[in-house]
Amino acid sequence: MSMDDVFKALADPVRRQLLDSLHQRNGQTLGELCAGHDMSRQAVTKHLGILEEANLVATRKDGREKLHFLNPLPIFEIADRWIEKFEHGRLRALDDLKKNLEGKPDGKR
Amino acid sequence: MGKDKFIYVTYIRATPEKVWEALLMPEFTKQYWFGVTLDSDWKKGSPWKMVFSDGRIGDGGEVLEIEKPRRLVLKWRNEFIPEIKAEGYSTCTMEIEPFGDATRLTVLHEIDKSESKLITAVSGGWPKVLAGLKSLLETGEAMPGLTSVPGCKSQEAVNQ
Structure with missing residues (x-):
């Protein structure tokens, strides 16, 4: 398919x-x-x-x-193909925010 | 009593052996399954648990059936959200079959309870996990954003 x-x-x-x-x-x-x-x-x-x-x-x-x-997996893959990079930014922003709030900046990423 | 259940099917360009390995081995799951490790000796009747990168236990249960690299049936309960844990055990069946040059992976997750919160939770998680698994095996890279649970420390942060 x-x-x-x-x-x-x-x-x-x-x-x-x-x-x-x-x-x-x-x-x-x-x-x-x-x-x-x-x-x-x-x-x-x-x-x-x-x-x-x-x-x-x-x-x-x-x-x-x-x-x-x-x-739903084929639809998920379609969404992932075009939306994932935006989502990634959002997840990273959340992750960074959390690290900052916890006072543990992580420069290794 | 009602039942709540879903079936997800994905086709992966890899051998059944490779798909099996990627489903169970930590060096793979850490890359696409929100950083988790599945911990078990993978024998029938043995316990298994899902360990987050920060050491917390997510889900767990018992290995009901295991037939490498074709079929794995797990008794599965959430361990960290009290109201979901209270629903008790669900059953997750993973079937791996060759399909032409590819492998067909079917995940069937069910519980003897209607409108289950556990089923709602895992039915939202599995597409990401399976898409990540497919991406990792087909391209050698998991999708970004799948190496840790949002709000859960990444492995390198834990190691510091």
């Missing part, structure tokens, strides 16, 4: 809605996920397949049921 797959999977409002639904309640069956939609089971299954292919949804068998879970 490439980052292209992630963006393609996210570029559809129905698929984003499915992710919203899992964000609200993780670990749903196909039936539960269909309940919120005016779509055939096949259509929802196809959307879930695209989400799973992009690693945005992870599945697990639980007895006879297949449960769907939101996997």
Whole structure:
């Protein structure tokens, strides 16, 4: 799965809605996920397949049921790619502040 | 009783052996897991604990299953925030499988309790840890900002 797959999977409002639904309640069956939609089971299954292919949804068998879970890691990696350097500055600033307040300047970083 | 659970999956361009080593060995975890060390002899039934760089214990429990380099199941409890510790033990399962040239790492963390604060806390921590692990193994560098818990002394500060 490439980052292209992630963006393609996210570029559809129905698929984003499915992710919203899992964000609200993780670990749903196909039936539960269909309940919120005016779509055939096949259509929802196809959307879930695209989400799973992009690693945005992870599945697990639980007895006879297949449960769907939101996997946030690809989105985290996207955020990390463009936001991390700003975040890093903030973390370092907090760290420096703490060291100053504790009177232990650490010049080794 | 309800259950609270999440599953995170990441693909890492490294061998299962390397991923296993990076998950457990201090020389790796210190670089991407907020500076922590996982302390255990890694035998079934043995205790394990997560030690922060300043020596405090974060989480701990027991090794329930271990099958190097494929599967590790840990009984897992928070040890330093009283209201989360009070929730008791959760179970964390890590599965490592070859996937083409890469390795698929699945982390499943669950507790027999709905709306668990422990699950909320670890579900926020795992993405950073797993992204850091992936970055370290694929590029040789962990992401900056992951070598210590904000507000926790870094290792060099402790050594001074």
